[in-house]
Amino acid sequence: MLSLGAFAFAAPGMLALLLVLPLIYWLLRMIPPLPRLVRFPAIRLLMGLEPTEQTPMKMPWWLLLLRLLLAIALIVAMAKPLLNPQADLPGKGPLLLVIDDGWASAPGWTARIAHAERLIDRAERGGRPVVLMGTAPQPLDAPAMKQGALRPEEARTLLRAMRPKPWPTDRAATVGQLDQAQVDASAHAVWLSDGLEDPGTDKLTARLRDFDGLEVVLPDQASTPLVLLPPDSDGRDLKVRALRPAANGPRKAAVRAEDEQGRVVARIDVDFAATSTQGEGVLAAPVELRNRIARLDIEGQNGAGSAVLLDERSRRRPVSILGERASANGQPLLQEVYYLERALDPYVSLSIGDRETVLTRNTAVLLIPDGAAPSPNDREEIAKWIEQGGVAVRFAGPNLAAGGDNLIPVPLRLGDRSLGGVMSWGTPATLADFPSNSPFFGIPMPKDVRISQQVLAEPTPDLGDKTWARLSDGTPLVTAEKRGKGYLVLVHTTANTNWSNLALSGLFVDMLQRLVLLSRGIAGDGINKALKPWRTLDGFGRLGAPPAGVQMLPADANRTFKPKPSTPPGLYGDENAHVAFNLGDHVDAPKPLALPPGVATDRLSEGGETDLSRWCLLAAAILLLSDFLISLWLRGMLPRAVRLRRAATAAVLIAAAGLFASPPSVEAQTPSTSPRIAAPIKVAAPNEDKPPPLSDEEALRGALDVRLAYIVTGDKDVDDTSRAGLEGLSEILRSRTSVEPADPVGLDLDRDEPRLYPLIYWPITSTQPNLSPKASAALDRYLRTGGIVFVDTRDQQMSFDRPANGNPDLKRLLGAIELPPLISMPSDYVLTKSFYLLSDFPGRWQGGKLWIEAGNGRVNDGVPTIIIGSNDYAGAWAVDQRGRGLMPVSPGGETQREMAFRFGVNLVMVALTGNYKDDAVHLQDIMQRLRR
């Protein structure tokens, strides 16, 4: 190794090659550059002309310099230059690398791997084998790791394949592996630790100290792992807690909340007090926002330990309504279900049905309007369900007032109380502020809520405690009772507007939401069946399909779950119902690594020596490329358009691409900075509609000029007429409008791609064969992507205004296309005013109707896709060179031909500008002209 301050050359012998530079210089001077080649018709005049100036042709100095630099770059690359070279490893034996690859190693994993790679580089330079060992158990689907001493390059490959595991390390087991691997005692051991204590630490340190030298590399402050615990979802706020190994000063962290699509919903700041290992943060967010949260991550950690998946228990509140869905033909405004549904719909997942359907589903809250008063049998079932944690909310009404129902929190008086009715002196009552023991406490009270009828509770000693809302006169409006783990709530008035206008107020929505929050999620959250893995976390906290070998979770998993290779943390269950098992609350609280005294420690470092040879090679490649381009340019081989400026741009671009494409390859392992929940994998339907690619020639022909197109029917007369007609129309367009179409194109739909042409004219003949599937697919695609097909049945003289679908050939030919329903064109359609103001649309014949697709301007923004006419338009448009018609026009003569042209111009304008003229911006002018 040749060292020059911060530089060193690993293979300095190669620098001797620099001695041949003068030879290269001399050779390059000798060879003149090749001339550019120019084709030139007037060469006869040039023949024999010799330059008067006889300077020897030589290479420009800058090209010479470029080529010499190229040679130097290559030679230097071969000499392996190093920046900041490091000293050789101590000792003589192999290098033993023990790497902690449990969940705690995910933060700073890149730095750890880079550190390890540098160690391997040094071992390689010293010609020493490497033993690589991870301390976490291997995943079940991982190939068996090669044990024992490896060649450094093998070790590097293995190292790059290593990933942090979503479970803790097992250092005691590593000791066993070390014994098995029979590592030479002269080895130099380096332990890249994650900084956390593990029951087997002592054993491992003791074993490692047997080797000839031990160095423990500790993570720095930023790479110290944090553990995120599942949040407490009780109450209104989301409380997140995180743990850290050591209480070393205040620390801040941020927790990011994401929804299922990986969009960030909220950020929560978590503060660790200086002396505490636990940090807390609170997210005060509305229900609908909270419901969207699918996972929480500590920012900058990217590990399985800092990720918490949320499941249905903590998120979604399935709410059911007993009764029937408000039917459209009934009177929804009278039905209680309607009001409940409207109040809750955006916030919760709702289902409506009878008791059996509702309770067999997972339901957190059951709303029972008075109209669906449960039978005694139902009441029993519901009572059982409440015991398990359900929240039942009942609404009063005539049925309940009739008595005989015992599923109520407080005993009721028979009958109801009317306030402010015709037979009563009182006025409808308002609500009093909510008592502080009520879950409604804090909801602002609107002034306009009036209760005109309610059921009354029997006064009992505990009535006050059970009352969650009162009227201003003190009578309870909402009473509730805790039964078992659940609640039974009674609203003493109806869920519709019969007895009060509560159901119309925003208060109703707020109250129902609070009631829903009261619930504990799915009633009875005990998992009572085995769960199969659905999505699992990897070591970087990314959610993905479970690896092979992952096992089902037993029914008592809630208590016994341990993250390990056979049961990594993740979502268990199936797509519809899954339970989250997180690493945070199933591992021991993190503690800092305690090392026996006398062990050499080091910090993970990012810097280190840099191999410059790849940069030299890159420079050489760029120089070579630019030399190539310059040679081409000097010889005139570059296309005329690509002059020096563009060549330079290209060279710079390619150089830049090269720079970005070859960073040090360890970066390839950088975990994505934003782990996301893998959305349920959608098998994308193979897109059959993908249009075929166009050849350049085809694309240029169609795209450089606007061209009208017609469909080749195979009938020569008709095709010639179409062509001549479109030529005539193009001529008219060129002379009268700013549209300057090039020659028209005949389309054979089997071969040609229609999408380049804005308007396709299609004369219907009886001889044209049915469209092939390919052709009809092309046409279908064309219509759906905004093309306009103008179909001309050319039979007006025979059909006399019969509907467009009367033509059998039209029916036959359009049969294969997905045709929208047609209507006769309304008189104010955009076609009547896109260029000329027209009232009828003659072709060779007069009269008849134009048919367009129905849709009242809603389809395709009011621009037609298919227009069907019958007047043989191409016949009228076909003119000879002097502008005289080729075919007679009847009955209107040349005036009618002129009108036909105007229609054609309008048609092309619609095809090119769409509904622009339909725009109300021009309405004034158009109206004025129409009035004239």
Add this chain to the structure above:
Amino acid sequence: MAQSTFNRSLELAGTLPALMVAADRVAATVIQGVHGRRRVGQGDAFWQYRQYRDGDSASRIDWRQSARSRALFVRETEWEAAASVWLWRDASPSMQYASLRNLDTKAQRAELIVLALANLLTDASERIAILGGGLRPSAGRVAVRRMAESLFAETKNDAAKLPSLPPLVPLPAHGTVVLVSDWLDPLDRIETVVRHYASEGVRGHLVQILDPAEEDLPFNGHVKFEGLEAEGQHTIRRVETVREAYGARLAAQREGLQRLARPADWTVHLHRTDRPAQTVLLSLYLAMADLRRLNAA
């Protein structure tokens, strides 16, 4: 392509009034046409009656006029004559050249000029034909169309290498030829052509079409030139040093053309493809039109 050249030629011709070729020296051998010559002769338009003379054919007697008087009258018509113009354009490979992408090739421009001229001529009821096309001159819009079609057919048929000099065919005297080419061939070969036609009493107009690059030689540095008609290659180390010499040679070539044309009373018109075709068409027009007669009328 072909269609648009045809249309462009129509547009171009539309900018000028119909071209009546000077035909004052047209002899009776020339096919009779519709130019009123204010003289007795063959034609359709009535000119005068004169008394029957011996030797007149009996069929020429106008019986209606004769019945009114005692003498026999012969109906005389005005002498009408049309000029015949033979057009030729160079379609050899060396014409298929345009130095810039947005320029016409020389061949396109030549076709355009020929067709525009044909339009002007037929509008004036002159007769036109392609030189060496083997057809008799014909009049009318259909003649232009036919001419265009045969020109396009000729060009389309790439296999046939078209010559860079016009064919030498016998033409009736007092015809007119318009020859459009780049006229870069050696002067002695061009002279053969001019001599051949001038000796038959044919009036001629030479149009030289050059690409701007051919006139300016805008290349620099070490360049290997290659001909388009397999003339070979020629390498010049520094083109900028020979530019003046090249310009002199080109000027000499043009001077030579003028020298060839002048004794035969032919005209030479120069045209560059980066200039509008109207200019050369106008100068051709002025050269061909019977200006004296137009002024007199």
